[in-house]
Amino acid sequence: xxxxxxxxxxxxxxxxxxxxxxxxxxxxxxxxxxxxxxxxxxxxxxxxxxxxxxxxxxxxxxxxxxxxxxxxxxxxxxxxxxxxxxxxxxxxxxxxxxxxxxxxxxxxxxxxxxxxxxxxxxxxxxxxxxxxxxxxxxxxxxxxxxxxxxxxxxxxxxxxxxxxxxxxxxxxxxxxxxxxxxxxxxxxxxxxxxxxxxxxxxxxxxxxxxxxxxxxxxxxxxxxxxxxxxxxxxxxxxxxxxxxxxxxxxxxxxxxxxxxxxxxxxxxxxxxxxxxxxxxxxxxxxxxxxxxxxxxxxxxxxxxxxxxxxxxxxxxxxxxxxxxxxxxxxxxxxxxxxxxxxxxxxxxxxxxxxxxxxxxxxxxxxxxxxxxxxxxxxxxxxxxxxxxxxxxxxxxxxxxxxxxxxxxxxxxxxxxxxxxxxxxxxxxxxxxxxxxxxxxxxxxxxxxxxxxxxxxxxxxxxxxxxxxxxxxxxxxxxxxxxxxxxxxxxxxxxxxxxxxxxxxxxxxxxxxxxxxxxxxxxxxxxxxxxxxxxxxxxxxxxxxxxxxxxxxxxxxxxxxxxxxxxxxxxxxxxxxxxxxxxxxxxxxxxxxxxxxxxxxxxxxxxxxxxx
Amino acid sequence: xxxxxxxxxxxxxxxxxxxxxxxxxxxxxxxxxxxxxxxxxxxxxxxxxxxxxxxxxxxxxxxxxxxxxxxxxxxxxxxxxxxxxxxxxxxxxxxxxxxxxxxxxxxxxxxxxxxxxxxxxxxxxxxxxxxxxxxxxxxxxxxxxxxxxxxxxxxxxxxxxxxxxxxxxxxxxxxxxxxxxxxxxxxxxxxxxxxxxxxxxxxxxxxxxxxxxxxxxxxxxxxxxxxxxxxxxxxxxxxxxxxxxxxxxxxxxxxxxxxxxxxxxxxxxxxxxxxxxxxxxxxxxxxxxxxxxxxxxxxxxxxxxxxxxxxxxxxxxxxxx
Numbered sequence: 027x028x029x030x031x032x033x034x035x036x037x038x039x040x041x042x043x044x045x046x047x048x049x050x051x052x053x054x055x056x057x058x059x060x061x062x063x064x065x066x067x068x069x070x071x072x073x074x075x076x077x078x079x080x081x082x083x084x085x086x087x088x089x090x091x092x093x094x095x096x097x098x099x100x101x102x103x104x105x106x107x108x109x110x111x112x113x114x115x116x117x118x119x120x121x122x123x124x125x126x127x128x129x130x131x132x133x134x135x136x137x138x139x140x141x142x143x144x145x146x147x148x149x150x151x152x153x154x155x156x157x158x159x160x161x162x163x164x165x166x167x168x169x170x171x172x173x174x175x176x177x178x179x180x181x182x183x184x185x186x187x188x189x190x191x192x193x194x195x196x197x198x199x200x201x202x203x204x205x206x207x208x209x210x211x212x213x214x215x216x217x218x219x220x221x222x223x224x225x226x227x228x229x230x231x232x233x234x235x236x237x238x239x240x241x242x243x244x245x246x247x248x249x250x251x252x253x254x255x256x257x258x259x260x261x262x263x264x265x266x267x268x269x270x271x272x273x274x275x276x277x278x279x280x281x282x283x284x285x286x287x288x289x290x291x292x293x294x295x296x297x298x299x300x301x302x303x304x305x306x307x308x309x310x311x312x313x314x315x316x317x318x319x320x321x322x323x324x325x326x327x328x329x330x331x332x333x334x335x336x337x338x339x340x341x342x343x344x345x346x347x348x349x350x351x352x353x354x355x356x357x358x359x360x361x362x363x364x365x366x367x368x369x370x371x372x373x374x375x376x377x378x379x380x381x382x383x384x385x386x387x388x389x390x391x392x393x394x395x396x397x398x399x400x401x402x403x404x405x406x407x408x409x410x411x412x413x414x415x416x417x418x419x420x421x422x423x424x425x426x427x428x429x430x431x432x433x434x435x436x437x438x439x440x441x442x443x444x445x446x447x448x449x450x451x452x453x454x455x456x457x458x459x460x461x462x463x464x465x466x467x468x469x470x471x472x473x474x475x476x477x478x479x480x481x482x483x484x485x486x487x488x489x490x491x492x493x494x495x496x497x498x499x500x501x502x503x504x505x506x507x508x509x510x511x512x513x514x515x516x517x518x519x520x521x522x523x524x525x526x527x528x529x530x531x532x533x534x535x536x537x538x539x540x541x542x543x544x545x546x547x548x549x550x551x552x553x554x555x556x557x558x559x560x561x562x563x564x565x566x567x568x569x570x571x572x573x574x575x576x577x578x579x580x581x582x583x584x585x586x587x588x589x590x591x592x593x594x595x596x597x598x599x600x601x602x603x604x605x606x607x608x609x610x611x612x613x614x615x616x617x618x619x620x621x622x623x624x625x626x627x628x629x630x631x632x633x634x635x636x637x
Numbered sequence: 638x639x640x641x642x643x644x645x646x647x648x649x650x651x652x653x654x655x656x657x658x659x660x661x662x663x664x665x666x667x668x669x670x671x672x673x674x675x676x677x678x679x680x681x682x683x684x685x686x687x688x689x690x691x692x693x694x695x696x697x698x699x700x701x702x703x704x705x706x707x708x709x710x711x712x713x714x715x716x717x718x719x720x721x722x723x724x725x726x727x728x729x730x731x732x733x734x735x736x737x738x739x740x741x742x743x744x745x746x747x748x749x750x751x752x753x754x755x756x757x758x759x760x761x762x763x764x765x766x767x768x769x770x771x772x773x774x775x776x777x778x779x780x781x782x783x784x785x786x787x788x789x790x791x792x793x794x795x796x797x798x799x800x801x802x803x804x805x806x807x808x809x810x811x812x813x814x815x816x817x818x819x820x821x822x823x824x825x826x827x828x829x830x831x832x833x834x835x836x837x838x839x840x841x842x843x844x845x846x847x848x849x850x851x852x853x854x855x856x857x858x859x860x861x862x863x864x865x866x867x868x869x870x871x872x873x874x875x876x877x878x879x880x881x882x883x884x885x886x887x888x889x890x891x892x893x894x895x896x897x898x899x900x901x902x903x904x905x906x907x908x909x910x911x912x913x914x915x916x917x918x919x920x921x922x923x924x925x926x927x928x929x930x931x932x933x934x935x936x937x938x939x940x941x942x943x944x945x946x947x948x949x950x951x952x953x954x955x956x957x958x
Binding site: 452453454455456458459460461502504505506507508510511512514515516517518519520522523526 | 665669672673676793794796842844845846847848849850851854855867868869870881895896898908909910911
């Protein structure tokens, strides 16, 4: 290969790229691959454009290395959009792996710090759920054959998530200074929660509160984030639908990853048996899948006319097995019936037919739909089994356990001799305490007792006024000050009416930017106040004192902002003439709270010094 | 439950509280008050010819139905020019009240606080039974409500019965209006008004407020009109409990899980039911976290109506960790 001036070739190997033979070189300036017999590289990646590498797993059939890079000349920090895959063709796999690892080591050195996708990160469906997306999402990277190559299809974030999920388990949140994992957690939390991100922006990035303080009261968010990222998703329970991709040449292409293969095996156990029997000695794996896709078995449900696929001895056997399984209505094991089934549960279904065999439950005569329906039902059964506790089935199979459960179920407690329970008698001292505590101002009742005693000392004088005879035809002479009563009542009703009316804040027509500024002042003020009050409540230490002083000093910043907002409101061009006073009123509570906080804090040390 | 129509009739049950010891301390004498109440009743009867009325009177001994009476008493003043229906009602009310007052025994000196308590729960139950009977027997839809003119204090021993009647009224969709003429606010009756959807009014006759004015303004409206009007009063009713040991109002306290008595501070033994608590389960006062529940443990009670943390509030939600 022609080298650039100053370039030193570190390693070279015979590899395949795009199914063509050639030589891969790694130098101190770039990674290059030349076709056999050519002098100039067909593919090259300069070190500065290189972004990440991926390798196939140790036990994979092919030894491969994939490089992804940004296209030359593009700005840094763009997403990588160029990939090359190189395959080693050596007979001895270990030599090939050793060779490849040399390249890996070199490249690891120059991998940019931001994207450390770890080596061996070709997630071959180990539960990371990355490849749970339909296989159609596979990167149509040229040269990656469909079978067992295990190239991760999902975006690169899937791999780090799977890896870093285990890191978070040991993160101690709240350590100062924040650890790397905690910073990652913070970023994740911010990206998931837009309100939090907005608050963060206004408070921390504007410099009002430090990052650590912002997160010190929000530890629970970080904790939940850490726990959530550790959860592993199970396998997808969707109906597996292998959709082909149409290539330019008109061929159909099915991509089958190990994950897809696993799901096919789960769905159709007969295919799994066929696979085990035939691969690799009778039929090569690639051929097996080719036959599978081409077979009538596979295509049976996919299109309306079932005769589309080819006949094939392996899969015809699968088809026959499946039909025999599904047609077999006597699917229950008669030896181990659940004897505790409640037969009355389905009484309503068979009122007309009674105990006669149910002739209404016959499958429909349309045959092609029938198999599809049966497969759907089988799939649903599998999903439910994985969700529900499958342990129950196991215990039922054991003879002794069955007998035991039967015996327990037929045990009638009423026939036993009753055992008196050991009880403690409840003795309540003074029941009136429940009621007297309910009357408000119960302490006042003691005073009224005194006044009542006074009244009863002279019963004679209180008796006299209680005579009730009056002439009902005479009009009422005086019934109190009606005007005053009306004032009081209508004022009270007015207040109630105001409270019940809907919120009239839209009528004030406050411009949006002023609204935002007011909200920011409130947010900043309350956040700081929260920190301050929590510091005041705890026993004072010099460190807390310093922090509290810092917060109080920062109040001035908020006050300045408040004044600024009011000034803006005053000069704003708005239809509402009284905008300034209104905004001042809106900001008045927060200003007042800040003052209260400050004065409380300042009075405290003086009290301590005095004491 | 159908909506009230303007043409529907109402049934009003007036519960008069004629507790003699309470009325004797009132700035508004009983006969003047009775005059105003009778005018109000006449006004109610005048609204619609189909309106029905029941009047009950209660004091500390008994509860009697004053109108409609079973026996026809002699009406001596036949020549007074009063609308006949009004005259019947007014005369029977007056006669009934007179009878009740004359028949009350003189108060005993050592009865103390119970003198000033009336049998409100009994009256309320009677009222509800009347209402039930009338609503079942009429063919057209009739909307019942109760007006309690209360003079006496709350009686703690009646609490259970009173609350049961209030909930029964709520179920029957009977509005209970309370008009407190003498004395302090009564918590039980406030709750009655709140739960059943009626109004609680306090008339301060010492300051010259007019009882008749208040009654006419607030209590005359029937079910249909009430949906259109705004009514005075109804400030926030304080449903908070008081602690058993000091009788102070508590927001957050400690509850014995055996007898459900409320305390403001943790104690090793419950003073009501003598249950011993295991101290290590009881956390300190500053920690507002929930403690474990066992049969011997305590649980933290967060009382209702704890107002939202305002900006000026000192307590923070995240005080302790």
